[in-house]
Amino acid sequence: MMFKTHLAFGFLISLLVVKFFSVPYPLLFIPLVTILSGLPDIDHPKSKYGRKLFFLSIPISLFFKHRGFFHSIFPPLIGFFLLQYFGMPFLGLALVVGYCSHLLGDCVTKEGINFLHPFSTFRIQGPITTGHVIESFLFVIIMLANAYFILNILNIL
Template structure:
């Protein structure tokens, strides 16, 4: 999936979570959530985050470790250990949203990487027609949720 689709999907999940959790500092919660939602693509040298930390894109295969359940748990644990429970929740759901969205693409994800090469694949081409339709639907839903919020 593309950056903008991941962002739209993350916002779609974020708005109801703000109502549910009512974090003490919603701006920090939003920033942590959205950063976590984009973090798995840090292993892609051309991604928005990957351009800032180029060595990661060369050391790790795209949709490998950073798209696994192990990375999800690692970053959640780090947020819990060094930030707060609320931050850990934001990291977990934001990061998981990215991994879940990538299961819809043909490339899929390897949830148990590096222990297994088992891959969950979907039916959409990254940047293809179906993703554009999904993006449009997510943007409409996001606007609705923001207005309703």
């Protein structure tokens, strides 16, 4: 899935969490989740975050393949528990929601992901080719859903 689609989907998921759950500081939570929704691609030096954070991405890519460990459930869980331990549960929640939105998005692509890497070889895959016109259509649908939920949260709809 392309970066813009991940961000749009992360934004949508953050809106849904704010709408249906009691989240403190929603105006901080929404952008945090959106930003963190691109984080799993830090394992690819040519990704948006990989290029910006090359000093992290290059060493990570030497030890981990793209859509390997960093596209499993373990990094957000480790991050969540570390942030809980250090007294930052709000940031931990934003990390889990944003990171997992990325993983869910990649599940619909043909490349798919392995939620339990390296302990399993089972991949969840979908029908969408990254960057294909169908992903562009999905992006538009997600953006329309974003607009709807923003208007709904603001009690305009």
